[in-house]
Amino acid sequence: MTGIEASRQVIELVRANEETASPGQGCSHDTIARAERELGLTFPPSYRLLIEEFGTWGAPPTEFLGVYQTERAGDVLLGSVTETLDARSEVGMPPELMVVLLDDVWLYAVLDTSQPDEDGEYPVFAWNPGVLDGGLMERIADSFGEFALKECREKLS
Template sequence: MTDPTCDPPAKTSDDGCSPAVIARAEREMGLTFPPSYRLLIEEFGTWEVAPTEFLGVCQTERAGDVLLSSVAETLDTSRPDENGEYPVFAWNPGVLDGGLMERLADSYGEFALAECRQKLT
């Protein structure tokens, strides 16, 4: 549990996700999470390196298990690599003709590491 009197550079939810919660989220979404994303949500659930919040799956007494998502960054599940990782794209839905996609990283782990490094330097 995070000490509320501290202001750590990285903040996480109290608990990571159980394999059962992750499997349920995958079933509901009809996909398999890539290994790097699965590892991070197993460990943290959701987390942030201010001002960036990394969304995942969290559990609260009030809401139960909630899958949090982002429309800014998305995984392209149609392009898995040999390790089961999906590239990460930024999506701008306001652009005509279906939006504008910008490749941010080859995997979620690479994306998260780059974001953390940028925010902590």
Template sequence: MRTIAVEAAESVIDLIYSNEDTANHADGCREQLIDRAEHEMGLRFPPSYRRLIEEFGTWEAAPTEFPGLYQTPAGGDSLLGTVAYTLEDREALRLPHHLMVVMHDDVWGVVVLDTSRPDRDGECPVYAWNPGVLDGGLMEKIADNFGIFALNECRQAIGN
């Protein structure tokens, strides 16, 4: 089923491919890698984020980087991007377990998906999380779902 969030993710895909002079991407992720990432975090990717990870793995519309999910030869079998950020921030910043880190950003700080609040389509709201506030941090809502968030960020970065 195509939802507004997945449609927005498809628009991100079109935008990245049509602007490869300023946008970069990896080759995407296999289902087994995505399943492993979800298992390691104990969280499920919402459909719009999953679609972008399937297509690109990781991508950027400079200067905005979306870490997504990827591996490198230097990192070996380790899962990088969202998995590494989420697990590291749980340890170092006391990130609540239901939050999934989708970006570290100079403007927003730690950008997270609140997986405890999925909508009927399985999409999760996007928040800027401030770890410096006691009792779980302070969150400012950025978007209703990842697809819309990514599309807005990519459009702004590319100038569309």
């Protein structure tokens, strides 16, 4: 299954379970382009599709970061953008990594943008700043779509 196919299944699953899931309002192409500029990274297709659809979303207790804004934060892009930039400055996360989920077990779930596949997807890794040799701990999935689908199936099925 490709990352895009998995992301389409996530959309169906979240929409079918809106009483449990917490989908956001989606994100415009301009906001996504701005997020990529601020990060200096490009979103892979499966992540981009889900951000376009939801902006941010949850399958409780899992909360996917996505990209979103709030009235209180004003023009600041929250979610993956702020968490990635904060992790770079506060704990020395390498610039090729993008935070997509905060987790009690892994600490960070990240996309490694230095390892694109033929579809432009990046693998998902657990990353922890306390682990030697760059903090990468384990490969969680081959694409964000596959990672999100596994998490959503566990929480929403």
